[in-house]
């Protein structure tokens with residue numbers, strides 16, 4: 266009971282602040298309260314900071330961006346890839362023209378892996394990464410991570426799982442059974 270009274274009080278103050286002082290945005294009020302009253306289940310996804318961005322020293326900025334978007338970083342580590350691991354990791358692309366270059370590049374220099382967690386983590390992280398091609402990302406998603414830190418269509422700074430099945434498989438490949 267006390268929780269609901271407090272919630273209504275805080276909501277009223279926030280609404281007044283919004284209307285009169287423009288302190289708090291209405292969507293953030295709605296989000297805070299709907300998430301408090303109806304907690305959503307969390308989801309895990311795999312994020313990689315690929316060799317180009319890791320070598321360039323972009324990890325702290327990318328990490329900061331991830332945290333500021335409300336993800337928790339459940340586990341993280343540097344990974345030294347090898348051809349066998351990266352071929353299995355990108356097995357869906359076997360036979361594509363870029364497969365050899367991609368798996369050689371991902372094995373050529375360390376990268377950084379993180380398990381990210383929040384409700385709808387898979388979709389949210391893909392949106393935050395932006396389109397595969399960094400040049401296209403700069404055109405249509407200028408605040409995305411690939412727009413800011415990617416080089417082109419191959420060296421594009423980050424990876425993200427594209428489905429629940431991929432996330433489970435990729436997390437197991439990189440972190441083992443967690």
Ligand code: RTP
Nearest residue numbers: 363367396397418419420421423424425426427
């Ligand atoms: P990722 O798997 O790394 O998160 O990227 P994605 O889903 O946005 O793109 P995907 O189609 O799965 O491609 C995997 C990675 O392969 C490289 N790529 N190169 N040169 C090319 O045409 C080409 N196409 C894809 C990129 O590094 C891409 O992220």
Ligand code: MG
Nearest residue numbers: 424425426427
């Ligand atoms: Mg992919």
